[in-house]
Amino acid sequence: MQERNLNFDEVIDRKNTDCLKYDFAVRRGRPADVLPLWVADMDFRTSSRILDAITERTAHGIFGYTETGEQYFEAVSGWLMRRHKMEVRPEWLVKTPGVVFAIAMAVKAFTEEGDAVLIQQPVYYPFSEVIADNKRVVVSSDLVLSADGKYRMDFDDIEKKVREHHVKLFLLCSPHNPVGRVWTSEELTRLGQICLDNGVIVVSDEIHADFVYDGYRHQPFAGLSRELENITVTCTSPGKTFNLAGLQVSNIFIANRGLRDRFRRQIAAAGYSQLGTLGLTACEAAYRYGEEWYQALMNYLKGNLDFLRDYLRERLPIIRMIEPEGTYLVWLDFRGLRLNLQELQELIVHRAGLWLDDGAIFGRTGEGFQRINTATSRSVLRQALERLEHAIQTV
Numbered sequence: 445m446q447e448r449n450l451n452f453d454e455v456i457d458r459k460n461t462d463c464l465k466y467d468f469a470v471r472r473g474r475p476a477d478v479l480p481l482w483v484a485d486m487d488f489r490t491s492s493r494i495l496d497a498i499t500e501r502t503a504h505g506i507f508g509y510t511e512t513g514e515q516y517f518e519a520v521s522g523w524l525m526r527r528h529k530m531e532v533r534p535e536w537l538v539k540t541p542g543v544v545f546a547i548a549m550a551v552k553a554f555t556e557e558g559d560a561v562l563i564q565q566p567v568y569y570p571f572s573e574v575i576a577d578n579k580r581v582v583v584s585s586d587l588v589l590s591a592d593g594k595y596r597m598d599f600d601d602i603e604k605k606v607r608e609h610h611v612k613l614f615l616l617c618s619p620h621n622p623v624g625r626v627w628t629s630e631e632l633t634r635l636g637q638i639c640l641d642n643g644v645i646v647v648s649d650e651i652h653a654d655f656v657y658d659g660y661r662h663q664p665f666a667g668l669s670r671e672l673e674n675i676t677v678t679c680t681s682p683g684k685t686f687n688l689a690g691l692q693v694s695n696i697f698i699a700n701r702g703l704r705d706r707f708r709r710q711i712a713a714a715g716y717s718q719l720g721t722l723g724l725t726a727c728e729a730a731y732r733y734g735e736e737w738y739q740a741l742m743n744y745l746k747g748n749l750d751f752l753r754d755y756l757r758e759r760l761p762i763i764r765m766i767e768p769e770g771t772y773l774v775w776l777d778f779r780g781l782r783l784n785l786q787e788l789q790e791l792i793v794h795r796a797g798l799w800l801d802d803g804a805i806f807g808r809t810g811e812g813f814q815r816i817n818t819a820t821s822r823s824v825l826r827q828a829l830e831r832l833e834h835a836i837q838t839v
């Protein structure tokens with residue numbers, strides 16, 4: 445069967461589809477005509493192979509409780525092995541309706557109220573929300589932006605905070621949203637040793653694992669050693685890779701049986717059991733048949749990244765791009781403009797008419813930065829940059 449959805453230049457009108465990105469600007473305090481490049485989904489139609497599988501399943505007409513069997517596991521594990529040399533066993537798999545849900549369940553399963561959970565800000569903001577909402581304590585060992593424009597972990601600080609706060613759980617974002625790092629084996633090994641030495645359980649959110657640019661490789665945290673495998677909850681999902689966030693399916697792998705039982709019990713206590721039929725159908729089809737679409741997508745995203753980099757260098761050098769090693773989210777440093785939080789918001793939202801994610805929501809160290817989602821047609825990306833350039837000229 446032929447893949448039909450390979451034209452990523454096509455601008456698809458997403459308005460009036462109850463789309464969080466496009467249809468809720470006013471309700472979320474933005475002008476109606478704002479151009480949204482914020483939330484992490486893509487403006488591209490997913491693989492036609494996935495759509496065909498959904499259509500076929502829909503034609504059956506019965507949507508009763510659904511479970512998955514060997515074929516589903518083969519599709520998921522085959523992808524993880526082919527792409528990331530990640531080895532998983534069927535009994536390790538726990539399916540959840542999203543990664544954030546899984547992280548919340550892990551927080552509840554592995555910590556008590558008042559316990560400290562470590563994160564590395566600036567980081568995907570639901571991490572801190574989920575910790576705080578469950579009455580745990582957020583402890584951040586902030587990433588450090590080096591002079592070479594690269595964010596790095598501060599291992600001494602991590603160790604100190606783990607000990608000082610008796611940290612029980614660590615939420616790792618790998619690859620990292622929003623700073624775009626693809627952590628190296630050396631970095632992850634060093635981090636892992638601190639966790640092993642101090643009895644810290646690790647949730648490794650690897651939802652962006654498939655978005656890695658040339659010269660980098662995603663290393664699954666649990667794949668580093670048997671010891672690390674034994675303390676790790678790995679979150680994987682086709683949601684970002686194939687633009688299926690609205691179908692709510694993620695595959696969580698936990699090798700350690702004790703941890704897995706605790707995690708499962710927490711989900712049961714929340715009253716959740718089977719996932720949605722269409723999400724499971726889409727996930728299996730994605731991992732089984734989605735390779736061609738995915739490869740074309742990655743090519744397009746690389747092109748967008750080149751376009752963004754060149755545009756900024758030539759026309760907006762005051763904005764510094766933190767070069768992403770992975771993810772389609774790009775972290776932009778606006779501090780050169782010397783605007784305060786409010787002035788920067790005014791510039792982005794009202795003068796440029798853009799809806800980006802303000803850096804401050806990712807943590808205190810994100811102030812002065814903005815996160816832009818490049819997973820859109822190039823003409824839309826160009827339009828956004830032109831708006832920004834024009835707005836900055838008026839400042």
Ligand SMILES: Cc1ncc(COP(=O)(O)O)c(C=O)c1O
Pocket residue numbers: 484541542543544545568617621649651652681683689693694
């Ligand atoms: C690091 C990270 N984890 C999780 C999610 C969301 O995952 P889900 O929709 O499966 O809850 C996102 C979405 O942006 C993300 O960037």
